[in-house]
Amino acid sequence: MPPSFDVRLDDLTGARAESREAAQDSDSILAGPPSELGVNKSPTRHSPAKAARRAGSQHHGDGAWSTHPVLGDERTFYIETFGCQMNVHDSEKVAGVLLGRGYQQVETVDAAKLVFYNTCSIREKAAQKVFSRLGEFRKHPDHGKVIGVLGCVAQQEGLAQLEAGNRRVTGLDTDTDETFETEMTRRDNPFRAYLTIIEGCDKSCSYCVVPYTRGPERSRSSASVLEEVRKLAGAGYSEIQLLGQTVNSYRDPAPRGKTFAELLVTVAAVPGIRRVRFTTSHPRDFGRDIVEAIDSVPALCDHVHLPVQSGSTRVLRAMQRTYTREEYLEKIALIRSARRPISVTSDIIVGFPGETEQDVAETLSLLDAAQYDGVFAFQYSPRPNTASLQMGDSIPEEEKGRRLAIVQDRQREIQVARNNELVGQTFEVLVDGASRRPGQWTGRSSSNRILNFSSPHSDLLGQYIQVRATGASPNSLVGEQII
Numbered sequence: 483m484p485p486s487f488d489v490r491l492d493d494l495t496g497a498r499a500e501s502r503e504a505a506q507d508s509d510s511i512l513a514g515p516p517s518e519l520g521v522n523k524s525p526t527r528h529s530p531a532k533a534a535r536r537a538g539s540q541h542h543g544d545g546a547w548s549t550h551p552v553l554g555d556e557r558t559f560y561i562e563t564f565g566c567q568m569n570v571h572d573s574e575k576v577a578g579v580l581l582g583r584g585y586q587q588v589e590t591v592d593a594a595k596l597v598f599y600n601t602c603s604i605r606e607k608a609a610q611k612v613f614s615r616l617g618e619f620r621k622h623p624d625h626g627k628v629i630g631v632l633g634c635v636a637q638q639e640g641l642a643q644l645e646a647g648n649r650r651v652t653g654l655d656t657d658t659d660e661t662f663e664t665e666m667t668r669r670d671n672p673f674r675a676y677l678t679i680i681e682g683c684d685k686s687c688s689y690c691v692v693p694y695t696r697g698p699e700r701s702r703s704s705a706s707v708l709e710e711v712r713k714l715a716g717a718g719y720s721e722i723q724l725l726g727q728t729v730n731s732y733r734d735p736a737p738r739g740k741t742f743a744e745l746l747v748t749v750a751a752v753p754g755i756r757r758v759r760f761t762t763s764h765p766r767d768f769g770r771d772i773v774e775a776i777d778s779v780p781a782l783c784d785h786v787h788l789p790v791q792s793g794s795t796r797v798l799r800a801m802q803r804t805y806t807r808e809e810y811l812e813k814i815a816l817i818r819s820a821r822r823p824i825s826v827t828s829d830i831i832v833g834f835p836g837e838t839e840q841d842v843a844e845t846l847s848l849l850d851a852a853q854y855d856g857v858f859a860f861q862y863s864p865r866p867n868t869a870s871l872q873m874g875d876s877i878p879e880e881e882k883g884r885r886l887a888i889v890q891d892r893q894r895e896i897q898v899a900r901n902n903e904l905v906g907q908t909f910e911v912l913v914d915g916a917s918r919r920p921g922q923w924t925g926r927s928s929s930n931r932i933l934n935f936s937s938p939h940s941d942l943l944g945q946y947i948q949v950r951a952t953g954a955s956p957n958s959l960v961g962e963q964i965i
């Protein structure tokens with residue numbers, strides 16, 4: 483049995499009271515998405531200075547702090563995150579709680595006493611990753627670490643499977659209404675702050691686990707969103723990314739609350755905020771008011787991620803996506819009618835059960851019509867509990883791979899052509915990385931394009947600068963700073 487720890491795992495996992503004993507002497511803890519887990523419930527605020535003081539102290543009141551002789555090693559954690567941006571943000575919240583309790587984040591499993599995996603269940607391969615990680619621990623039963631499995635796999639299917647490995651499992655408290663409070667979030671990107679404004683999903687796409695792993699839609703009040711944005715601006719963040727699986731289905735719970743478009747405009751008006759992004763938008767709830775907001779407020783980024791999934795109305799119907807090919811293309815036309823160009827990106831699934839050659843051809847022609855600036859394409863993967871599970875998995879993996887390559891090739895051609903047209907144009911870039919080669923930097927435009935550029939200046943990180951594009955490749959532009 484591993485030693486007990488001064489951080490109460492149930493504070494992190496939201497474990498129910500009756501599960502606490504199990505939580506404390508098990509070597510693997512399972513829980514749902516950390517955003518569901520009441521990580522906010524602790525009264526401790528994250529303060530690095532306080533955390534450092536605590537790390538050296540031994541406090542015995544109500545079991546909050548332990549008497550471990552080797553405090554340094556015992557109070558370390560490692561967290562690995564899979565899946566979407568919302569999972570990345572959830573991991574930031576978990577890290578924030580632990581840092582606030584004097585724990586130190588380390589870069590390797592070996593150096594850590596507490597090891598967390600924040601998992602994704604969207605496709606089978608994603609889900610398998612956590613099982614292969616846990617398999618490594620089983621090979622070394624005396625590893626002496628506490629392993630925590632958070633996120634969508636834990637929620638979806640992990641409980642039974644991991645229990646079989648003689649591990650105890652905690653319960654899950656999903657009925658917190660304080661899901662969104664993020665006072666102790668440790669943010670990984672120093673310039674872009676993520677902020678979840680709507681949790682869960684009420685759509686029922688037939689292939690998708692998210693409604694099962696993340697539960698129904700719950701929106702955070704606009705007042706609370708704005709309060710956090712002001713704090714983030716005060717802390718020096720200039721770019722905010724609003725998150726939600728269907729971010730534009732946002733419904734302000736306050737009486738006479740803001741629409742999503744109104745929320746965008748208000749967030750963009752917070753002093754200090756220079757860029758506001760949002761992802762992911764669902765085509766059904768994507769209206770003219772969002773385009774008008776982007777048109778009238780320069781701080782709203784000129785980029786919309788609007789996944790289509792398929793160009794065939796027949797397949798869209800089987801996917802229960804709630805729109806036809808034509809209705810989707812009308813949304814694209816709406817975006818293209820904006821006064822300033824808006825970059826559009828998408829997700830595509832190939833190999834959905836029953837997808838024909840004709841359906842694939844329609845997806846290819848939709849790529850031509852939509853003129854996306856980026857596409858994430860995936861091979862269909864049957865997932866537990868989903869409606870499409872009943873439809874079988876009729877397209878062989880090899881054929882799915884062939885279709886994926888065709889879609890990616892066509893999209894690459896489109897991006898090469900589109901990016902070449904941008905050569906010579908000037909972009910405002912938020913610099914977020916330095917290359918190992920001196921004088922070389924990388925950053926993103928408002929439209930979320932990556933620009934790799936040269937500059938004679940040093941210390942550009944976090945700055946907004948003007949860059950002229952001098953060359954193009956399918957996924958990025960190269961350029962030089964305009965001095």
Ligand code: SAH
Pocket residue numbers: 604605689690691692726727728762763764789791829830831860861862863864865
């Ligand atoms: N909420 C977003 C996307 C969520 S998941 C939306 O509605 O668009 C991200 C992407 O994973 C999806 O857009 C879809 O393209 C892909 N995806 C989801 N379930 C999948 C599955 N079972 N097999 C393959 N790809 C899947």
Ligand code: SF4
Pocket residue numbers: 683684685686687690691692693727728764
């Ligand atoms: Fe999944 Fe569909 Fe919800 Fe997106 S909208 S999270 S694809 S169910």
Ligand code: F3S
Pocket residue numbers: 564565566567568569601602603604633634691692695696
């Ligand atoms: Fe995100 Fe994967 Fe869960 S995409 S919501 S972490 S299933």
